[in-house]
Amino acid sequence: MSEENLTSKIIKKATTKEGLGTIGGAAVGGWIGSSVGVAALGTAIAGTLPIAIFGGAIGYLGVKAYTNTIKNKDTKIKDTESIEEENKKEDAEL
Numbered sequence: 001m002s003e004e005n006l007t008s009k010i011i012k013k014a015t016t017k018e019g020l021g022t023i024g025g026a027a028v029g030g031w032i033g034s035s036v037g038v039a040a041l042g043t044a045i046a047g048t049l050p051i052a053i054f055g056g057a058i059g060y061l062g063v064k065a066y067t068n069t070i071k072n073k074d075t076k077i078k079d080t081e082s083i084e085e086e087n088k089k090e091d092a093e094l
Contacts, residue, residue, distance in 0.1 A: 017063050017067060018060050018063050018064060018067075020063075021059040021060050021062060021063030021064075022056045022057075022059050022060040022063075023056070023059075024059050025055040025056045025057070025058050025059020025060065025062070026052045026053070026055050026056035026059065027052075027055075028055050028059075029051045029052040029053070029054055029055020029056060029058075030048050030049075030051065030052035030055070032051055032055070033046070033047035033048040033049070033050065033051030033052055033055075034046070034047075034048050035047075036051060038050055
């Protein structure tokens, strides 16, 4: 796989709604995590990377849920319109 091909695939994924949500969430998580430390079992690390990963996951899932909600709402509207059209046809036949 060529380097240009790999780069173009990464750019295509990053410019999707989910990709932008992930990048935004990771940026906010990294910003918040830069002033936080994570300590456990006698060790400690800067919270930048773990909280950035968590923020990216939240951003991705948030965009995914919002997109699915919009799709479901559009489907319900179309279903309602088709039912109304069928009712009008049935009324016209009577």
